[in-house]
Amino acid sequence: MGRILISPGKYIQGKGELQRIQEHIGQLGSSFLFIADSFVQSITREIIETSFANFQGTIYFETFQGECSKTEINRLSEIVKEKKIDVVVGVGGGKTLDTVKAVSYYNHLPVVIVPTIASTDAPCSALSVIYTDDGVFEEYLLLPKNPDIVLVDTQIVANAPARLLAAGIGDALATYVEARACYEGNGTPMAGGSITKAALALAETCQNTLFEDGVKAYLAVERNVVTEAVENIVEANTYLSGIGFESGGLAAAHSVHNGLTAIKETHDLYHGEKVAFGILTQLVLENRDMEEIEKVAKFCKDIHLPITLEQLHITEQVEEKIRKVAEVTCAEGETIHNMAMDVTPDDVYAAILAADEIGKRILHSN
Structure with a gap:
């Protein structure tokens, strides 16, 4: 291929x-x-x-x-x-x-x-x-x-609200996490064919840029000014992530986003805000190192991205709603099936609840 x-x-x-x-x-x-x-x-x-x-x-x-x-x-x-x-x-x-x-x-x-x-x-x-x-x-x-x-x-x-830049960072933060999963699982990216080393490199550069400059850019945009960090993050959110996800592939994080759209309480949240929680869920599904999961969660906390179900406004009938999210997440044709392992709605349900617990611990830590 x-x-x-x-x-x-x-x-x-x-x-x-x-x-x-x-x-x-x-x-x-x-x-x-x-x-x-x-x-x-x-x-x-x-x-x-x-x-x-x-x-x-x-x-x-x-x-x-x-x-x-x-x-x-x-x-x-x-x-x-x-x-x-x-x-x-x-x-x-x-x-x-x-x-x-x-x-x-x-x-x-x-x-x-x-x-x-x-x-x-x-x-x-x-x-x-x-x-x-x-x-x-x-x-x-x-x-x-x-x-x-x-x-x-x-x-x-x-000049736009800093929350919008943060949402873009949430979307971009999924780029390497999902491209890596697709590469390991021989998943097919949106571009078709197989994944190039260039796509993986762009995705990794995207993630590195976010961790290096994300908080600095967020704070600058709170004052509506353009700094070098802002230029770097705009490029990461727009170009590096755009090319990286399309040629590197999507996996569970965006499928979880799509599942969350089925819950009306999430409709006032931005795309990247829901994707951010999807990243944590994917990392739990993959059983990645706790150090990596906590790094992502703490970074999201610093720029006010949601890392708990409560921050996604899901506070009532939680189990029933998360079961629905899990079913939609695993629908036929969803990108979660690019993962290296077979994933069921039960797996997603468990991962969402576990990610919520991790998020709550990070949220309330010093």
Whole structure:
């Protein structure tokens, strides 16, 4: 089986880069549709319009309705056809970006991704996570190629709440843990084929960067400033994790996330916050060294990522709800089956409760 590594056509990151967006993407076409939610438009539209002021073409803006669902993808696709759009541009967070990637795919158009937060590793991937209109995970849409251009303005990222950066760190922290599990279990990554050493190296670099600079970057973003640590973490959350997970593979941590989406109490938590607890669960499933589990738990505690069921808002009918999470986690086609061992819902149920106990001990330690 061939080794496969995939990545976006171009990755651009730096303070103030949104001001130069026309310079970076203008050659892709003459009619652009910018898709963003109303809040993101309020902070980016004027910058984008100024950049395109002398552009010999047309730009349009459309408001994202909030869920990466088939309904929203179809709605936006109709607008693309009506306006005769050449290029679709997603500006915002993970669900906006996943929706725009899907719209690009179904309409055979180039896509530009402009994340305004570093809360997931979605921007660089050839993947859209599709949910129902009610926000429950439905399926992964595997795309034939990665975005043509990914552009990250780190000042805009730093202006967002620090909780969003932390959520991105939680998502990125799974990258090496899951890639290692896939490598050991001969799992198939999203990119297909077998896992390259380059993908593993990127995943490991991602983890090392998070441990080295994660807390420093979190504290800097609490004051809305861009430091070298912030630049490093934005790159780790966005590029290193994006390439690392896609070409290195997903395993139990993301399956646990998907299981948690079936519990309504978790719906106000970010993707990476649920993934963070999934990492602890996977490490317990694998029976990794306690030193590694505690290192991850303590790091998550330092940046306010959830490490207990109570922090996931699961406090009532716990056993019944965790049984449901475990069943969804082990559904056919879930990435938990990339693990080296066979995993059952009973195994996941036990690992979640054990991870919760470890999390509680770390949470209440000095």
